[in-house]
Amino acid sequence: MSVISFLPPQSPPPPIWSFAGQIYTQVGVATHLLSRQEQDQIWINDWLFALWLAHKGNTVAVDFRCQISAWQHWRDQVIVPWRRYRKRLKASSMAGDEKARRQYQRAKQAELSLEWHDQQYLWRHRSSLSAGPEPTTRDREQCLSLSLQRLSGASTDTLSDSVSLLLSALEACTDSASWSD
CATH class of the missing domain: 1.10.287 (Helix Hairpins)
Structure with a gap:
């Protein structure tokens, strides 16, 4: 059964729904994120949002937690x-x-x-929840690492496995054309 089949019928899905579904079903991603959710009380949707922003060359806002x-x-x-x-x-x-x-x-x-x-x-709320255009171009790894630090308060070292897994999942996805904003 498709994740999309659970959507409320009156609303079209935002592009991030398709993106998150494709990433989440990549090998190891669901298990890893659910484990982090249990151990570290992360919000999986926030991390998938951070990955979407990194895909766009952006990061979550410094005050993301305050804003939400x-x-x-x-x-x-x-x-x-x-x-x-x-x-x-x-x-x-x-x-x-x-x-x-x-x-x-x-x-x-x-x-x-x-x-x-x-x-x-x-x-x-993506425009206010993202850091906006960065003065220097960052690569996806830097963007995702910075965002996950802002979301979890964890150090780069403790996030490296998560960053690697999520970026590998991103590379494995082929339907990026539907991920526009």
Whole structure:
């Protein structure tokens, strides 16, 4: 089943939705990002947004976290509880409970819809959430590394595996024509 099939029917997907879906399905990306989400409490959509900006030669704004503080409150109040609920259902569904499996699938679809709204927010506010034109041209690796530092507060050394994996996924994607703004 395609990620796109979960989109609310009244709204066309932003280009970042297609981009994120293609990157996320590259080998190792989902596992890596989900692990970072669990261990370091990163927001996967923020990291995929940072990769999209790096693809465009840009970075997230220095004050990205401040700019999205109200939105972050929505994420914490809406997405996080759904995520917890889905994880509880996943454990039950893996134990062979058919009713839990169906509930898990519905919860997964609902959470994906919430993630779509999260990406819509980032897309609508992309001009204020990005650093804007840089005075010097940076390569994708520099842009992504700087953005992930701003998003996570982690050092370059601890982010190098993430940067390498995400850039490899970006290179493996062939449908970049649909990623315009």
